[in-house]
Amino acid sequence: MREQDGFPAGPLDAVEPPSVEENHVAQWRQAVGRRSFLKSMGVAGAVAVPGSALLASRAKAASRAITGGDVAILRFLAAAELIEADLWQQYDELGGVNGGNPAYMAALTNIDGDMPTYVHLNNNDEQSHAAFLNAYLKSKGAEPVNLDAFRTLPSSKATGAKQIGRLTSLTALDVDTSWYTRYRSGQNPDFGAHFPQAFTIRKQPAIPISDADTPPNMDAPLPPTTPAQSRMQVIACTAAFHFGYIEQGGSSLYSTLAEKVTSLEVLRIVSSIGPAEAMHFATWQDDAGNAANAPVAPVTDPVTGLTIPNLHADPRGALVQTNLIFPTPCEFITSHLPHCAIVRPTLDRNGGAVATIKSFTADRLFEGQSARFFTTVMELARKADAAGRRTG
Ligand SMILES: [Fe+2]
Ligand SMILES: [Fe+2]
Numbered sequence: 001m002r003e004q005d006g007f008p009a010g011p012l013d014a015v016e017p018p019s020v021e022e023n024h025v026a027q028w029r030q031a032v033g034r035r036s037f038l039k040s041m042g043v044a045g046a047v048a049v050p051g052s053a054l055l056a057s058r059a060k061a062a063s064r065a066i067t068g069g070d071v072a073i074l075r076f077l078a079a080a081e082l083i084e085a086d087l088w089q090q091y092d093e094l095g096g097v098n099g100g101n102p103a104y105m106a107a108l109t110n111i112d113g114d115m116p117t118y119v120h121l122n123n124n125d126e127q128s129h130a131a132f133l134n135a136y137l138k139s140k141g142a143e144p145v146n147l148d149a150f151r152t153l154p155s156s157k158a159t160g161a162k163q164i165g166r167l168t169s170l171t172a173l174d175v176d177t178s179w180y181t182r183y184r185s186g187q188n189p190d191f192g193a194h195f196p197q198a199f200t201i202r203k204q205p206a207i208p209i210s211d212a213d214t215p216p217n218m219d220a221p222l223p224p225t226t227p228a229q230s231r232m233q234v235i236a237c238t239a240a241f242h243f244g245y246i247e248q249g250g251s252s253l254y255s256t257l258a259e260k261v262t263s264l265e266v267l268r269i270v271s272s273i274g275p276a277e278a279m280h281f282a283t284w285q286d287d288a289g290n291a292a293n294a295p296v297a298p299v300t301d302p303v304t305g306l307t308i309p310n311l312h313a314d315p316r317g318a319l320v321q322t323n324l325i326f327p328t329p330c331e332f333i334t335s336h337l338p339h340c341a342i343v344r345p346t347l348d349r350n351g352g353a354v355a356t357i358k359s360f361t362a363d364r365l366f367e368g369q370s371a372r373f374f375t376t377v378m379e380l381a382r383k384a385d386a387a388g389r390r391t392g
Contacts, residue, residue, distance in 0.1 A: 065140065065141070066140050066142070066262070066263045066265075066266055067262045067263065067387075067390055068387075069260060069261075069262060069386075069387030069388055069389075069390065070261055070262050070263050070266045070387070071137065071140070071142045072380075072383035072384045072386070072387045073257050073260060073261060073266070073270065073384045073387050074133055074136065074137055074142070074266065074269070075137065075142070075143070075144075075145050075380055075383070075384070076257070076353045076380045076381055076383065076384035077129075077133055077253075077254070077257065077270070077273075077384070078130060078133040078134050078137065078144065078145040079145045079147060079377055079380050080250070080253060080353075080356060081126060081129040081130035081133055082130045082145060082147045082167065083147075083167055083168060083360065083365075083377075084126040084129070084130070084246065084250065085123070085126040085127050085129070085130045086151070086166055086167040086168050087167075087168040087170060087246065087365065088119075088122055088123035088126045088127075089123055089126075089127070090155070090156065090161065090166060090168070090170055090207060091119050091122075091123065091170070091206075091207065091239065091243075092119055092120050092122075092123035093160055093161050093162055094156065094158060094160045094161055094207050094208065095108050095115075095116055095119050095207070095236070095239070096116055096117075096119045096120035096123060097116040097117040097119070097120045098120060099116060099119070099120075099160055100159060100160025100161070101158055101159055101160035101161075101208060101214055102214075102217075102218075103208070103213075103214040103215070103218040103219075103220065103232050104158070104160075104207065104208050104214065104232065104235070104236060106218075106219060106220035106232075107220045107232045107233045107235065107236035108236045108239070108240075109220070110220055110222055110233065110236070110296055111236060111237065111240055111287055111290045111291045111296055112286075112287045112290055115240075115287060118283055118287070119243075122243070122247075122280050125276060125280065129273055129276075132269075132273075133145075133269075133273075136269065145380070147167055147373075147376075147377075150167055150369065150370065150372075150373040150376070151164070151165035151166060151167055152165050152166075152368075152369070152370065153165065153166040153167065153168065153169050153367075153368050153369065154166070154169075154368075156170075156171065156207050156208060156209055156210070157209065157210040157211070158207070158208035158209060158210050158211055158213060158214050159211055159214060161207075167366075167369075167373075168365045168366065169364065169365065169366070169367045169368055170205065170206045170207045170242075170365075171205045171206075171207065171209050172203040172204070172205065172364055172367060173201065173203070173204055173205070173206050173238065173242060173363055173364050173365070174201065174202050174203065174362060174363055174364050175201040175204070175206070175238060175241050175242050175245055175363065176197070176245055176359065176362065176363060177197045177198040177199060177200075177201060177241050177245070178194075178195040178196065178197055178198075179195075179244060179245055179248045179249075180198035180241070180244065180285075180288060180320065181195045181196050181197070181198055181319050181320060182195040182344070183248070183285070183324075183327050183328065183344075184318060184319050184320065184321065184324050184328050185319065185328060185330065186328055186329065186330050186331070186339055187330055187331060188330045188331040188332060188344050188345065189344060189345040189350045190331075190344060190345045190346065190347040190350055190351075191331050191335065196319075198241070198292070198311060198320050199292070199307075199308070199309050199311075201238055201241065201306060202306075203304065203364070204234070204235075204238045204301070204304055204306050205235050205238070205304075206235060206238045206239040206242045207235065207239065208232065208235060213228070213231060213232060213235065214232065215228055218232065220232065220233065222295045222296060223295070223299065224299065227302040230299055230300060230301060230302055231301045231302055231303055233296065233299045233308075234299055234300065234301035234304075234306055234307075234308055235301070236291070237291035237292065237296065237297065237299065237308040238306070238308075240284065240287045240288045240290070240291035241288050241291065241292075242363075243280075243284040243287070243288075244281060244284035244285055244287075244288045245363070247277050247278075247280040247281035247284055248281045249351075249356055249359060249360075250274075250277030250280070250281070251274060251275075251277045251278040251281050251343045252343055252344065252345055252346060252350070252351030252356075253274075253277075253351060253352070253353065253356050254270055254271070254273060254274025254275075254277055255274055255343045255346045255351065256345070256346045256347065256348060256351040256352045256353075257270055257352070257353065257384060257387075258270045258271050258274065259346070259389070260384075260387045260388055260389055261387075261389060262389050262390040278343060282325060282326070285325040286325045288322075289311070289322030289323055289325060290322070291308060292308055292309060292310065292311040292312075292322060293310055293311065293312045293322045294310055294312065296308070297309060297310045297311075298310050326341065327341045327342060327343065327344070328341065329341045329342075330342065330344060332344075348385050352381075352384075352385045353380070353381035353382070353384040353385045354378065354381045354382060354385050356381070357374075357377050357378055357381045361374070
């Protein structure tokens with residue numbers, strides 16, 4: 001069995017199945033039959049060949065084409081995945097299972113022994129999403145998305161980080177933790193509900209900024225015994241909540257944009273990648289619960305003053321209970337219907353493309369980016385939100 005990057009791959013991996021459109025064209029050709037097809041067109045014999053070739057090539061071109069709306073959706077998703085891939089790459093370089101920063105990896109391991117492995121796998125997945133979406137766009141004759149001109153932000157200076165330009169910054173995040181209470185609530189933001197923060201994270205690094213944060217050979221006892229160990233643990237716990245924030249956003253984004261797709265094949269893509277985001281989210285829900293629970297929490301960063309609280313002991317009870325990691329049933333479609341366990345939000349204004357970029361911006365993920373970057377990604381986002389499902 002072939003192994004790639006340590007993961008087994010099945011023998012059918014290289015077989016590319018025909019697209020839905022290709023299947024339809026093939027079935028149509030089979031049903032009509034070449035002879036009756038030529039007859040119905042009033043042509044026969046040798047003179048028919050160029051005409052049938054032309055029609056065949058038109059049919060092939062039609063099978064390749066997707067609507068402008070579908071292209072806009074896929075182009076925005078490709079941009080969003082490039083952004084995700086950029087941030088996950090940074091986490092992976094420092095804290096992934098093959099990462100280069102032992103102190104950060106040890107603090108992540110305190111939250112979940114498998115956390116460095118999950119970080120690495122999440123990064124792999126994001127790289128695959130970005131590469132697939134761009135390759136698919138190209139295969140349909142559409143322009144792929146390239147954000148390389150915006151890889152201008154500095155890397156962490158901590159041991160393990162490559163010194164290359166980045167799209168995103170992870171060193172002073174305002175992590176919105178309202179996703180944590182939203183998914184534990186019976187209310188839905190699409191019905192106008194607002195949700196409190198689990199706790200407030202302002203201008204907090206989610207990766208070590210430099211080796212001042214990662215003294216050589218620093219271990220990670222619980223509870224931490226030195227100020228540097230406490231800071232590193234809070235940085236790792238902040239990352240756990242940031243992971244959940246990013247992946248719940250991806251889950252809502254794909255569900256929201258799926259409603260606008262026209263082509264069945266594009267719907268298949270959007271509705272197959274989206275649940276992968278939700279799988280990531282579910283895992284990070286669990287690890288966020290571990291990060292804000294004994295024996296890891298409470299813990300305070302002596303530099304920023306952020307305290308990761310023990311939410312298990314929080315008087316708000318179920319709203320922040322750490323093991324409630326599945327989506328609590330909530331209002332859906334109309335308040336007259338029974339509550340339903342769902343991804344939420346899924347309305348444009350809350351979970352769409354523009355809402356996603358606005359949320360990432362409020363997260364300070366793009367701190368230091370150029371005005372042209374914002375113009376570029378917002379233009380892609382507006383076009384995706386404006387896409388509409390074509391039924392005719
Ligand atoms: Fe993704
Ligand atoms: Fe993701």
